[in-house]
Amino acid sequence: MTSQPFVAMNQIDKSFNGVPVLKNVTLEVEKGEIHALLGENGAGKSTLMNILGGIHQPDSGQVFIEGKQVTMANPHISQAHGISFIHQELNMVNDLKVYENMFLGSEIRNKAGFLNVEEMCRQTREILAELGVFLNPKEYVRNLATSYKQLIEISKALLHKSQLIIMDEPTTSLAEHEVGRLFELMRNLKKSGVSIIYISHKLKEIQAVCDRYTVLRDGQLVKTDSMQAGNLEEITKLMVGKAISQERFVHGHEFGDMALEVERLSSPGLFQDIDFTVRKGQIVGFTGLAGDGRTELFESLFGYRKKYTGIIKVKGKAMKITHPRTALQAGMGYVPKDRKENAIIKDLSVVHNMSLSSMGNFERWGFIQDKRELEKFSSYKKALNIKVANPRITIDKLSGGNQQKVIIAKWLEADTDILIFDNPTQGIDVGAKQEIYQEILELAKLGKAIIILSSEAPEVLRICHVINVMYHGEITARFIGDETNEEEIMHYATGAKREGEHIG
Amino acid sequence: MDNINTKEYSPESPSMKSRLSWLWSEYSVIIAFIIIFIAASVMNPRFLDINNQLNILMQVSIIGIIALGMTVVMLSGGIDLSVGSVLALAGVISVLALNASGSILIGVFTALLVGAFAGFLNGLMVAKGRIASFIATLGMMAAARSIALYIAEGGSVSGEVSGFTAIANNNVWIFDLPVLIFFAMAVLIYIVMHKTRFGRYVYALGSNEKAAMLSAIRVDRIKIGVYTLIGTLVGVAAVIETSRLNSISSSSSGAQYELDAIAAVIIGGTRMTGGRGKIIGTIFGILILGILNNMMNLMNVSPHLQGFVKGLIIIIAVVFQKRE
Numbered sequence: 001m002t003s004q005p006f007v008a009m010n011q012i013d014k015s016f017n018g019v020p021v022l023k024n025v026t027l028e029v030e031k032g033e034i035h036a037l038l039g040e041n042g043a044g045k046s047t048l049m050n051i052l053g054g055i056h057q058p059d060s061g062q063v064f065i066e067g068k069q070v071t072m073a074n075p076h077i078s079q080a081h082g083i084s085f086i087h088q089e090l091n092m093v094n095d096l097k098v099y100e101n102m103f104l105g106s107e108i109r110n111k112a113g114f115l116n117v118e119e120m121c122r123q124t125r126e127i128l129a130e131l132g133v134f135l136n137p138k139e140y141v142r143n144l145a146t147s148y149k150q151l152i153e154i155s156k157a158l159l160h161k162s163q164l165i166i167m168d169e170p171t172t173s174l175a176e177h178e179v180g181r182l183f184e185l186m187r188n189l190k191k192s193g194v195s196i197i198y199i200s201h202k203l204k205e206i207q208a209v210c211d212r213y214t215v216l217r218d219g220q221l222v223k224t225d226s227m228q229a230g231n232l233e234e235i236t237k238l239m240v241g242k243a244i245s246q247e248r249f250v251h252g253h254e255f256g257d258m259a260l261e262v263e264r265l266s267s268p269g270l271f272q273d274i275d276f277t278v279r280k281g282q283i284v285g286f287t288g289l290a291g292d293g294r295t296e297l298f299e300s301l302f303g304y305r306k307k308y309t310g311i312i313k314v315k316g317k318a319m320k321i322t323h324p325r326t327a328l329q330a331g332m333g334y335v336p337k338d339r340k341e342n343a344i345i346k347d348l349s350v351v352h353n354m355s356l357s358s359m360g361n362f363e364r365w366g367f368i369q370d371k372r373e374l375e376k377f378s379s380y381k382k383a384l385n386i387k388v389a390n391p392r393i394t395i396d397k398l399s400g401g402n403q404q405k406v407i408i409a410k411w412l413e414a415d416t417d418i419l420i421f422d423n424p425t426q427g428i429d430v431g432a433k434q435e436i437y438q439e440i441l442e443l444a445k446l447g448k449a450i451i452i453l454s455s456e457a458p459e460v461l462r463i464c465h466v467i468n469v470m471y472h473g474e475i476t477a478r479f480i481g482d483e484t485n486e487e488e489i490m491h492y493a494t495g496a497k498r499e500g501e502h503i504g
Numbered sequence: 505m506d507n508i509n510t511k512e513y514s515p516e517s518p519s520m521k522s523r524l525s526w527l528w529s530e531y532s533v534i535i536a537f538i539i540i541f542i543a544a545s546v547m548n549p550r551f552l553d554i555n556n557q558l559n560i561l562m563q564v565s566i567i568g569i570i571a572l573g574m575t576v577v578m579l580s581g582g583i584d585l586s587v588g589s590v591l592a593l594a595g596v597i598s599v600l601a602l603n604a605s606g607s608i609l610i611g612v613f614t615a616l617l618v619g620a621f622a623g624f625l626n627g628l629m630v631a632k633g634r635i636a637s638f639i640a641t642l643g644m645m646a647a648a649r650s651i652a653l654y655i656a657e658g659g660s661v662s663g664e665v666s667g668f669t670a671i672a673n674n675n676v677w678i679f680d681l682p683v684l685i686f687f688a689m690a691v692l693i694y695i696v697m698h699k700t701r702f703g704r705y706v707y708a709l710g711s712n713e714k715a716a717m718l719s720a721i722r723v724d725r726i727k728i729g730v731y732t733l734i735g736t737l738v739g740v741a742a743v744i745e746t747s748r749l750n751s752i753s754s755s756s757s758g759a760q761y762e763l764d765a766i767a768a769v770i771i772g773g774t775r776m777t778g779g780r781g782k783i784i785g786t787i788f789g790i791l792i793l794g795i796l797n798n799m800m801n802l803m804n805v806s807p808h809l810q811g812f813v814k815g816l817i818i819i820i821a822v823v824f825q826k827r828e
Contacts, residue, residue, distance in 0.1 A: 359701035
């Protein structure tokens with residue numbers, strides 16, 4: 001090798017709670033190159049970058065910077081080596097001004113020890129101008145649009161004279177011309193010898209700006225190669241992998257009557273012109289990348305969000321759904337994503353979480369019958385294989401899979417005809433995942449109309465009869481479950497292709 | 505966390521330490537009560553006198569009734585600062601109604617109605633107006649006091665119907681009637697919180713409002729119900745307060761009752777942010793406050809210093825409960 005790579009990560013291994021996340025991964029980034037790091041959700045990209053950023057420690061393997069071995073014990077050491085990490089979520093303090101955010105933690109002070117506001121403002125203005133942004137440094141961040149916040153986040157990394165900048169999906173909230181400017185800047189940085197690791201799902205962007213790429217899949221290195229024009233297809237294939245499509249769960253059974261019809265459902269800024277139907281016994285999937293609007297769509301459908309227009313027909317009858325309670329009365333159940341924030345009541349016991357949405361089933365003369373609750377729970381415990389010794393303990397002490405089963409039991413008890421599952425297997429181990437898929441299928445066979453939202457394309461491919469792909473609040477494609485594959489879904493989810501064949 | 509798991513999953517072999525820590529976390533307020541009770545009986549023999557004991561109960565009954573409601577509000581994740589002012593307002597208006605009608609029943613009913621209505625307004629502001637409960641009830645605190653002062657022209661109003669004072673000054677066996685009312689309310693609220701869906705929803709709402717709403721609970725109605733409930737209990741407390749001296753002062757009655765009620769709830773182990781806590785904890789919390797007041801009186805501690813001791817106890821209680 002003629003020149004040393006700026007960063008070399010050698011044979012990195014990392015497991016969380018005994019689950020291997022990275023297996024023998026090697027990554028080299030040259031000085032002055034833009035290196036794309038690719039892979040699906042859960043491929044191990046973030047973990048690898050967190051190791052480089054000093055947030056996690058590798059179980060084994062070494063990190064070299066300019067040929068010297070270093071231990072990234074904490075984020076400060078990583079920063080001292082000239083590495084900046086621009087996270088996907090914005091780390092801005094909304095109540096501070098632009099320049100205060102830029103210099104947070106590294107304020108410039110004059111000799112007397114007071115803040116040198118003028119100098120900080122001057123530098124802020126200069127750096128933002130490089131990005132083609134002209135902002136008053138004394139503007140409060142909360143008054144700025146998200147894209148500006150993202151640009152400020154990027155400027156912050158520039159301010160620290162970084163040698164290597166890690167960008168995790170930096171363009172999610174940028175407009176097209178801003179993306180163009182960002183790429184311009186990245187090319188300039190490259191010329192001045194700064195290296196960039198660029199994480200994105202948007203393959204087109206990667207092709208436009210990156211020199212080389214590394215693909216991770218299931219925690220393993222798949223390929224590192226230089227970026228050549230026209231091999232996007234190949235990269236998609238590498239990301240998805242061939243062996244991944246496991247056997248499909250779906251079995252052919254007759255669908256019943258129309259359960260849910262949605263026409264022209266729109267909510268400004270969240271989703272537009274959504275049309276779809278679900279029959280009894282049918283499993284309909286929705287997938288897409290972060291920010292595609294599918295969660296907002298179904299939160300609206302379930303009455304949690306109220307600002308929407310369009311027609312919702314349940315069993316042929318037009319309904320105005322204004323509250324989750326009216327949704328329940330119309331016959332809809334909703335297992336939300338982010339179980340901890342949206343689904344479980346952590347201070348209530350397992351039994352009480354189960355009965356929460358259907359208290360009427362357990363009352364006599366207006367008083368709750370504890371015994372009836374417990375009896376009902378033990379029948380669900382058996383049916384869904386919920387592992388809990390004492391159902392009176394609070395639900396937060398259960399594992400993720402068992403918590404999810406309790407939430408499913410809650411909606412089974414409410415006995416709705418339509419069930420919406422949002423990321424039903426989020427943070428659940430493989431065994432429990434299988435059981436949940438099985439249960440969903442059983443429900444469909446019993447004639448329930450099922451809707452599944454998932455960020456994982458393989459998941460909807462495995463269990464859905466119909467798959468809708470969403471991008472930026474619109475349905476960009478609709479497929480019959482066994483007539484598509486992950487690659488195709490990815491094309492529509494990333495916006496690389498639009499308006500596919502509409503079936504059904 | 506680990507200790508709790510051990511307890512739950514292998515009940516046959518709980519370690520001594522985990523059992524102690526469980527006992528402490530579940531019943532710390534009762535243990536504290538027993539310690540303070542024993543300390544008080546050792547320090548002053550007059551403390552154990554039955555009349556003194558009954559006196560303590562009588563003294564805590566009014567704040568106790570309010571604290572029951574405060575527990576419900578705080579379990580829902582809110583707070584009600586307006587209880588003292590609403591008590592004065594309900595008292596003043598009920599005395600006017602009593603005197604005008606000559607009917608004790610109408611007087612009592614008016615107090616309950618005024619309290620419930622003020623609570624309902626608080627609930628509307630919190631649930632529909634999405635105003636933080638601290639702010640909404642702070643506003644009500646100022647407004648209710650002001651209206652009471654205006655109606656009574658800054659002074660006191662006295663009852664002119666004979667028999668009204670019997671409510672607070674009669675005994676049943678050895679107990680004063682207010683004490684029995686307090687006990688009855690405690691049982692009532694306990695049943696509401698643990699045996700009805702309203703109580704279940706209050707816990708759910710205080711623990712995780714979004715999840716409660718996504719569980720198809722009408723969160724807004726529950727909130728309005730919670731504030732209306734405490735308002736009604738304040739009405740009950742106002743009847744006792746008025747009946748005790750057959751008069752109510754628009755300027756000083758109920759002053760700082762909110763602090764004592766909140767203190768009792770906090771000492772009783774209810775979490776400030778809601779979702780966790782017990783009615784029984786609040787009852788012992790109010791008894792601890794009552795014993796402390798009583799002891800300081802018996803030992804001739806300057807009344808000016810009593811607030812200091814109370815403050816200290818509240819802070820100590822919270823420090824000990826912080827060990828989650």
